Amino acid sequence: MNGRNPILAEAPTEPMTGISLLGTTALLFEAPGETSLAVQRRIWSLAREAETWPEVREAVPGVNNLLVTWREPPRRLAAIVERLAAAWETASPLALEGRTVELPVVYGGEGGLHMADVVAHTGLSPEAIAEIHAAPVYPVYALGSHPGYCYLGGMDPRIATPRRKVPVLRIPGGAVSIGGAQTGVSASPGPSGWNTIGSTDMIFFDAARTPPALLQPGDSIRFRIAGVVR
Structure with a gap:
């Protein structure tokens, strides 16, 4: 052994963008x-x-990215990188036919602690924010962050609100939040830097269920206004 890492020995001299x-x-x-x-x-x-x-x-889709893991460290990394880049150039959009799950949401109140901040940023009323937020059908782009959490696309830019400068240490499972131009629903309690505007009782992850995650990429979420609390 000469101590050289075989994965680096075969790497391209200039990393591919x-x-x-x-x-x-x-x-x-x-x-x-x-x-x-x-x-x-x-x-x-x-x-x-x-x-x-x-x-x-394993190949795990993320938002605008793909994580690829190997069974063992490859000895010809350059060939794999080039193969992946070539596959991207020829990849055709895959329209997954998933389910649409309706989530009743109570906007504002104790379950929407940061609604006032979104109101202050957008200049819209809580009722208007709820209406705009619940209007689209949101495609699930990927799962990540924590088990069962869905990264969603399609939020109306009128309610986009910057992430919080100081994250909160704990939001409950089912918290519906806005972070920048994205929205999502917390699948379990935990810290967050997003603005929580409402809550739902839906359970997104159950280890005893097959599959354990309620939703998969290609599924969609439709939010239904169950109430707006000031």
């Missing part, structure tokens, strides 16, 4: 361009393709 090594058994591919459903569908397609490669253990 959008591809980062994560240790010796994984890499992160970041798609070029803005986040959109069309780009996300290509990510899903790339994941399906990469999972068929014998050296790949």
Whole structure:
């Protein structure tokens, strides 16, 4: 042994844009361009393709990116990187036909502790924010952050609100929040830097269920206004 890391010995002399090594058994591919459903569908397609490669253990879609892990550290990293980049160029959008789950949400009140901050930023009333937030059907782009959590696309930019400068230490499961141009629902209690505007009783993750996560990429969420509390 000469002490050289085989994964680095075969790496390209100039890293390809959008591809980062994560240790010796994984890499992160970041798609070029803005986040959109069309780009996300290509990510899903790339994941399906990469999972068929014998050296790949898992391909996990993220928002505008793909995490690829190997069964063992590869000795020819450059070839894998080039293969992944080529597969992205030829990837066709994969339109997954998932379910649409309706979530009743009570906006504001004790379950929407930061509604006042969103009101102050947008200049809209709580009722208007609820109406705008509940209007779209939100596609699930990816799962992550914590078990069962869904990254959603499609929020109306009129209610986009910057993330909080000081995160809160704990929000409950079912908390409906806005962070920048995104919205989501907490699947379990935990810290958050987003603005909580409401709450739902839906359970997004149950280890005894098969599969344990309620939703998968390609599914959709429709929020239903169950009430607005000032």
